[in-house]
Amino acid sequence: MKKNNRLLETIKQKRLYFDGGLGSLLQGMGLQPGERPELWSITKPEKLEAVHRAYYEAGCNLVVSNTFGVNREKYENYEELIEAGINCVKAAAGGKPDRFAGFDMGPLGKMLEPIGSCSFEEAVSIFADNVKAAVKSGADFIIIETMNDAYETKAAVVAAKENSDLPIFVSNAYDERGRLMTGATPGAMIAMLEGLGVDALGMNCSFGPDKLLEIMGEFEKYASVPVIVMPNAGLPEMVNGKMTYNIDAERFSEYMVEIAQKGGTLLGGCCGTTPEYMRKMIEKVEKLPYRIPEKKNYTMVSSYSHEVVMGESPVLIGERINPTGKPKLKEALKTNNMEYILTEGIRQDEAGVHILDVNVGLPEIDEPKMMKDAVRALQSVSDLPLQIDTSDPEAMEAGMRIYNGKPLVNSVNGKSEVMDSIFPIVKKYGGTVIALTIGEDGIPDTAEGRFNIAMDIIKRASEYGIDSKDIIVDPLAMTISSNQKGARVALEVVKKLSEMGIKTSMGVSNISFGLPERDMINSVFFANALERGMNCAIMNPFSEAMMDVYYAFRALNCMDENCLEYIGYAERKPEKSVKIPSGAADNSEAVSNNRTAEDDAANCGKSALFDSILKGMKKKSAEEAAKLVNEEEPLNIINNHIVPSLNEIGKAFEEGKAYLPQLLLSAEAASGAFEVVREKLPKKENDTLQSVILATVKGDIHDIGKNIVKVLLQSYGFNVIDLGKDVSPETIRDKAVETGCCVVGLSALMTTTVPAMKDTISLLRKTGKDIRVIVGGAVLNEDYSKLIGADKYSPDAMDTVRFAREYYGN
């Protein structure tokens, strides 16, 4: 249906124009400050119709409804308002050809997770109700506009796709940096929106045409669909008590000519523009030759902030979030230990990868749910694009749907059944997909066989409407320990595909499976593959040999201007010292403090580990612990070095001799040491780690106090089940029941959220279990805590530690 849409067909033939501003015109017609303009669709339809008609008569073709701020959260009668708004436009159009009535959909007024509290699905649901009403009212197209967040934009597009066949146009509001307020570049937006299949995209509002012209280059470079540009009439100024914009209609039209010459396709105006602006603009732009953007051939993925383009420089995909051969990650997945997964993600990010692979497949877990949770959590702490890595189509869809950006997807292969299950998902949510050269009969031994499968996959993808630029072929690195030709075959396929402009990727480390000193083989193979044109590598960024190759290759191939990145890498090359666990980068010495020479002298004779913890030196503490585990029993290290040091800083804190940041840095250092020792603890001690549940209660988003308590508890060896902030009473109760944990710490900062704390305690009591609840936060005190039924009020973090230690008899 959409294929033959009259509007889309018209855009291919001739230039169409959006309308201009509405708000300031309505103000001129009597709209009062504070009055909601959307209501005029019902109360003063004749005035709206007059404005819409004026735009049509000025030559505009794409006039949009007065529904920018309408949704079910703001108006109970949203359907009525949408219908009335669209009817006003249709009445003004008068049924004439080349006059189209658009449904205008603006932001919700809510921030999406993880920064805000509105879930992606809730946002989709609100937008979906709008779209359904617009379809019912006979809109010709949907324009999603003035969006300043990539995720909210995606929610609106998904809702429009799932509930209509109408053309979907998207226009975002960019700021002074040329980014959306939540960080996305035009390239990232183009990658995501074209992946989702929108019919036109671009920008509006914020500035005048002079500023938007500066951003046009990005659209000209990357966009393959028509580009929308609807600037303000400059910036607002007050003159004699009246608001005016500083670019008049004449100058506006001159800028718009430049924008059209730079590839602006669907032009219009935003705040401050009038039918007169549009008339002048159309008069001038109409004389220019018309062309829609040509198809671009960039293979791109994106996150909520930036795009990664394949083919310009090798792209590193961190392989560490994959349970194969990683018992710790397996354990983390089984116990839903998201913090471990996030730490792995951040470490790889810091090691310099461009994309993070996310594989959470284990037979005993709910993979679709875990994929969703992992994608959401990783995107809250890293701005890298993700590679959603699964063989389960349901998990793939779950991950792709809630992903913020355009993901890389791993993988599809040449089996018909697999292609039929994966390609529809890739088409719907827009991704770039890794294609494994596995056919119906398995993996061919020859380069020719694998090449042919790659071609078959690309052809089949095109039948689903997926372009070859969105396929990255993986010719499969098979270990040379079982078939020595494995490397040469894969490299030959890389070379052949590369010569054809087809992008390639490999899981490089597989090449050495079963061999000793694998890094030696992996790194040489990696260099060979890069030399033959491989664009991406799924690899271990903690392998020094691999990173050596990456930086050297770029320096040798003019990808690193003046070798600056190579030099920087060489200067910070990891020292070959004692192996320490993840996340133990040094904090240097703690913040300047009030410690005296006497204090230091008092520590004479204490161990180096004790001293490192006391001084908050994270890396050194881990190193010292690593030395000690060869000399002492793990429990002795905890009891004789770590805990006494923590007690000492804790005591100093309580006496006002040390301050909170020092306490925290010491706690971090202790945690680093504890991690080292924990690996040596007999299994039994490890299994019986004493647990504490922590949460900031429903409605409260302040979590720093809770986080302080958490780090101190962890440093004393407690297992902290951190439920985060804004947590419902039910979630806390369910977790206590599920885990059997009998110590629950609740935090609240605002008086308005203390009732939620009371409700939580009440629910915990109803479980009938002997759960001890300790509460803290700025608004609480001893009396208040008793009033809401808590077992203990804790004025500071050390007090909570003491409570937990007493409870567990430590």
Place this chain on the structure above:
Amino acid sequence: MMYEDVVCGHVDSRELIISETEFRRRMGGTGSLEDEISVNCRKKLDEAMNCRFAYTVTGLKFPEPGVCDFGFAEIRSNNLYKNLKGCTNAFIFAVTIGTGVDRLLMRLGITSPGEHFITDAMASAAAEALCDYTEEIIRNNFRDGSDEIRKTGYDIKEAGSEIIWRPRYSPGYGDCGIENQKIVMDCLRGEKTLGIVLNESCFMTPSKSITAIMGMNYEKK
């Protein structure tokens, strides 16, 4: 008459002068911006910040004690009333250092609670610094005799008068309920101009955002 539009702008994060005193206050009296760890945290913070401000000026009347009428809305608060009483106009403004800081804090919450604490304190001090910066812009733009004040259309300028500024005051303090954030956000069109939204408890997102109301009055020299 209401000053119908909102002035908004962007500030380079590196231009912000974070107060050592403010930082130390939020650190519980310890630390310094010069500490090595603080310098590292500042670098990360600078990369994450997207500093924006928006302000508008309104008329101001007091229909009864404890009530401030801004022309488009009223706020009931004895504390605010005391602060603004006698003023002819109010400047309503808001600042934010952006969602990137919330993301940075989430990340540091995983990697380093110590850095998290320090960066959180620094970010709060940075938001205060941005508020000071914005206040300075307002005071400069609307200084006695400037054209800007005439542009508002307010009939408040008398020859030989000078402007008296009252200290800024934020909803959520004293008896001025936090629900008044809605009035501030509506009048500044905060979602569009600053990317600030309010949750059900009227907390702002991005979290390091500040709103303020500042009274202005003229006195004969």
